[in-house]
Amino acid sequence: MHIANFDYDLPAARIAQTPVEPRDAARLLVDQGPAAPLHRSVRDLGEFLRPGDLLVVNDSKVIPARLRLHRHSGGAAEVLLLEPVDGVGGDRRVWEALVRPGKKLRVGEQLLDSSGLPLVEIGRRTAAGDTFTVTLLGDDDPLDLLAGHGDMPLPPYITAPLTETSRYQTVYASEPGSAAAPTAGLHFTPELLQSVQDIGVQLARVELVVGLDTFQPMSVEDPLDHRIHSERYRVSAEVLDQCRSAKRVVAVGTTATRALESAATFAELEGRTRLFIHRGYEWKLVDLMMTNFHLPRTTLLLMIDAFVGQRWKALYDEALAQEYRFLSFGDAMLLDRSL
Numbered sequence: 025m026h027i028a029n030f031d032y033d034l035p036a037a038r039i040a041q042t043p044v045e046p047r048d049a050a051r052l053l054v055d056q057g058p059a060a061p062l063h064r065s066v067r068d069l070g071e072f073l074r075p076g077d078l079l080v081v082n083d084s085k086v087i088p089a090r091l092r093l094h095r096h097s098g099g100a101a102e103v104l105l106l107e108p109v110d111g112v113g114g115d116r117r118v119w120e121a122l123v124r125p126g127k128k129l130r131v132g133e134q135l136l137d138s139s140g141l142p143l144v145e146i147g148r149r150t151a152a153g154d155t156f157t158v159t160l161l162g163d164d165d166p167l168d169l170l171a172g173h174g175d176m177p178l179p180p181y182i183t184a185p186l187t188e189t190s191r192y193q194t195v196y197a198s199e200p201g202s203a204a205a206p207t208a209g210l211h212f213t214p215e216l217l218q219s220v221q222d223i224g225v226q227l228a229r230v231e232l233v234v235g236l237d238t239f240q241p242m243s244v245e246d247p248l249d250h251r252i253h254s255e256r257y258r259v260s261a262e263v264l265d266q267c268r269s270a271k272r273v274v275a276v277g278t279t280a281t282r283a284l285e286s287a288a289t290f291a292e293l294e295g296r297t298r299l300f301i302h303r304g305y306e307w308k309l310v311d312l313m314m315t316n317f318h319l320p321r322t323t324l325l326l327m328i329d330a331f332v333g334q335r336w337k338a339l340y341d342e343a344l345a346q347e348y349r350f351l352s353f354g355d356a357m358l359l360d361r362s363l
Contacts, residue, residue, distance in 0.1 A: 025247050025303065030329065031320045032340055040349035041184035043191045043210065050211045051355035052314075053343050055332060057363025061342055066211040066356055069314070075224025076271035077312075080263070082206040082280040083229040085197035087167065088174030088189075093135035093143060101125065101135045103144050103158055104177055105170070106203050107233055107256065116166040120150055121158045134161065137173055152253065154240075167200060177203050179352055181319075192352075201256075202234040207316045207352045208277035225274075228266050232257040232283040232297075241321040247302060252323055255279075258294040259287035272311040278324050284309045302326040313359045317343060317350040331361045 044050050047066070054062035054072060064071070073079070089105040104122040123129060123146065134142040147157035160166045176192050186192060194209035196217070221227055235255040242250045264287055267273045275281040286297035288308035300323065313331055317340065318324040328336045339357060348355045 027242060027245055027247055027321055030325045034320060034350060038350045039181050040351060040353035041182055043353045047211050047213050048216045051348055053357040055359045061339060067216060070220045070223055072358055073220055073225050077225045077274055078228055078266050078270035079220060079225050079274045080228045080230060080280050081196055081209050081276045082232050083196050083198040084202040084231050084233055085200045086193055086202050086205045087200050088170045088176055089203040090175040090177040091173060093137060106235060109157060117160050119158050120155050123156050181351060199231055204234040206234060206277045206279040208314050208356055211356055228263045230259045230263060230280055230283040232279040234279055241319055247326055252298055252300045254296040254298045257283040257286055257297050259283055261293060267309045273309050274312040275310045276314050278315055278327050281310050281313055301330050303330050305330045314356055316354055316356050332359050
């Protein structure tokens with residue numbers, strides 16, 4: 025494989041800057057295999073599901089993980105918290121984070137809020153090399169501190185202000201932890217979830233804490249040389265049993281997909297996964313995937329290629345020609361790997 029095989033021209037005008045209202049009014053490109061795709065809306069999803077299907081969502085909740093701070097010298101600094109180092113059950117004080125300006129900040133340096141209160145202390149670079157450990161300071165509960173000082177961590181390609189923070193959160197979000205939204209799930213409303221259950225579709229929840237590969241395109245010529253970052257996931261034994269007995273497993277988003285396939289591949293219900301899904305991967309559970317349109321040269325696009333083969337290129341070309349909206353606040357597609 026070559027990285028150029030996973031590139032395409034994405035005009036800036038096609039990158040959605042704001043979410044549509046209502047959520048399920050987003051467009052849905054429905055994969056029909058060799059036939060031309062259908063153009064529908066997310067609210068029509070039930071037409072393509074069947075009784076006995078299992079719809080699986082990632083209920084990880086986005087936290088206000090972006091801290092805009094300054095140094096004692098007055099220079100601006102920014103910290104994007106990715107995940108607590110102490111994991112589940114810890115006190116969430118020490119985090120892995122992206123920091124700016126990474127080359128200038130010193131180990132032990134404290135960053136201040138607008139009033140001059142120290143909020144973050146910089147630690148050492150992690151083994152990955154592109155992130156740091158940081159410690160949240162003060163006596164406040166870390167999540168309370170973030171609620172008071174943090175911003176929702178919108179991707180850098182979204183430059184418009186977010187007027188309602190709830191729009192970068194799924195309606196079923198539960199466990200706080202992610203530094204980015206599982207964006208395919210942003211299209212669902214309580215009414216849509218109920219309507220698909222009314223036709224005999226079961227609903228299941230998994231958790232995958234969205235990590236660094238969501239933010240960063242691959243920089244290597246051979247995608248197989250890319251070192252994928254690990255992410256924490258959890259799939260209950262009950263959900264795994266539901267998947268095995270369902271007529272079809274419909275995963276909402278690449279994150280739910282990765283959680284399910286990790287549990288099946290490694291026979292571990294929870295932990296950390298470095299599962300890199302690319303061409304040649306043998307699928308274990310997921311039959312259909314509802315997903316947004318992804319950035320070029322990303323591991324997410326390799327997953328789509330592994331799921332439906334090279335026809336993803338035709339689907340993306342069609343979406344661009346029909347002026348679909350791309351990326352986090354964009355439209356969605358429904359993919360079927362059996363076609």
